[in-house]
Amino acid sequence: MAGRDVKLSLLTYGLHYGGGVFEGLRAYDTPWGRSVFRLADHMRRFQESARFLQLNLDYEHGELCEAVKAVVQANGAHADYIRPLAFFGHTSSLGLDLKGVPAHVAIITVHMGSYIGDRQASEGMDVIISSWEKPSNRATSLTAKICGNYVNSMLAKHEATMAGADEAIMLNNNGTVAEGTGENIFIVRQGRLITPDLASCVLEGVTRDTVLQLARSAGYQTEERPITRGELMVADEVFMTGTAAEIVPVRTINGVPVEDGRPGPLTIQLQRLYHDAARGEDERFIDWLCLVESDQLELIRV
Numbered sequence: 001m002a003g004r005d006v007k008l009s010l011l012t013y014g015l016h017y018g019g020g021v022f023e024g025l026r027a028y029d030t031p032w033g034r035s036v037f038r039l040a041d042h043m044r045r046f047q048e049s050a051r052f053l054q055l056n057l058d059y060e061h062g063e064l065c066e067a068v069k070a071v072v073q074a075n076g077a078h079a080d081y082i083r084p085l086a087f088f089g090h091t092s093s094l095g096l097d098l099k100g101v102p103a104h105v106a107i108i109t110v111h112m113g114s115y116i117g118d119r120q121a122s123e124g125m126d127v128i129i130s131s132w133e134k135p136s137n138r139a140t141s142l143t144a145k146i147c148g149n150y151v152n153s154m155l156a157k158h159e160a161t162m163a164g165a166d167e168a169i170m171l172n173n174n175g176t177v178a179e180g181t182g183e184n185i186f187i188v189r190q191g192r193l194i195t196p197d198l199a200s201c202v203l204e205g206v207t208r209d210t211v212l213q214l215a216r217s218a219g220y221q222t223e224e225r226p227i228t229r230g231e232l233m234v235a236d237e238v239f240m241t242g243t244a245a246e247i248v249p250v251r252t253i254n255g256v257p258v259e260d261g262r263p264g265p266l267t268i269q270l271q272r273l274y275h276d277a278a279r280g281e282d283e284r285f286i287d288w289l290c291l292v293e294s295d296q297l298e299l300i301r302v
């Protein structure tokens with residue numbers, strides 16, 4: 001069904017209060033056909049986000065995965081980004097109580113192309129440190145992808161746009177680095193790859209996990225721990241990761257170049273590894289693929 005044909009009540013709970021959860025996935029072409037990257041992991045997080053919000057999805061994990069595959073198959077190669085969305089629906093009283101409010105699930109797909117931009121993916125992006133603080137883990141669950149949490153991201157992204165930058169980095173209530181508006185962040189210092197831990201108020205990104213695994217497979221040491229603003233400003237390399245953004249180098253922060261202002265060697269290596277893993281071009285990582293036209297990953301292995 002085309003998005004414009006959907007009718008929603010103006011009394012939809014999710015519309016008023018951000019009571020919903022969502023996911024973002026990407027489909028890529030592989031030698032064996034179209035595949036959704038890390039489908040099972042995304043849909044597990046979708047279920048966990050819904051569970052946190054006590055939003056009853058009424059669908060099992062396998063059914064959700066099959067639905068995503070069917071949507072990708074039906075929409076062809078142009079559809080490269082998939083957005084499962086679950087939200088609380090019609091509530092006649094407009095009260096905040098969730099009891100008795102029905103839940104709805106939709107799977108949407110669009111053509112996204114490069115989220116931040118092709119130039120930024122190859123040359124690096126300009127970011128600001130936002131004046132908006134990332135909400136704390138005491139204020140909400142940041143492990144869950146809750147629609148209402150994204151008002152904070154919206155403000156920070158707009159602040160970046162108005163400043164002529166590509167993206168914003170938010171600090172958390174401890175003053176350490178949290179993440180971007182729709183991306184996790186990594187720094188490289190003395191050959192070690194470092195990303196904020198989950199207590200630093202970040203989403204448990206699927207791409208973050210992919211990058212940690214790719215870096216370890218390439219022999220690098222990785223650390224998940226708080227990162228100070230001072231460390232960020234003197235890092236050898238900085239890049240941001242997300243399903244939409246993929247891996248994007250940061251070339252300036254508040255106008256100050258990161259090292260020489262050019263993407264660093266580890267960033268470039270990880271971009272290449274990620275590119276190959278997502279497209280089935282690295283056989284070590286084919287378990288991350290989910291072919292939309294067959295379940296026969298076994299065929300790939302022979």
Ligand SMILES: Cc1ncc(COP(=O)(O)O)c(C=O)c1O
Nearest residue numbers: 182183184203205206207242243
């Ligand atoms: C706030 C935030 N952080 C990080 C990410 C990256 O997560 P993932 O790699 O699972 O797409 C996203 C993207 O959904 C996000 O919205």
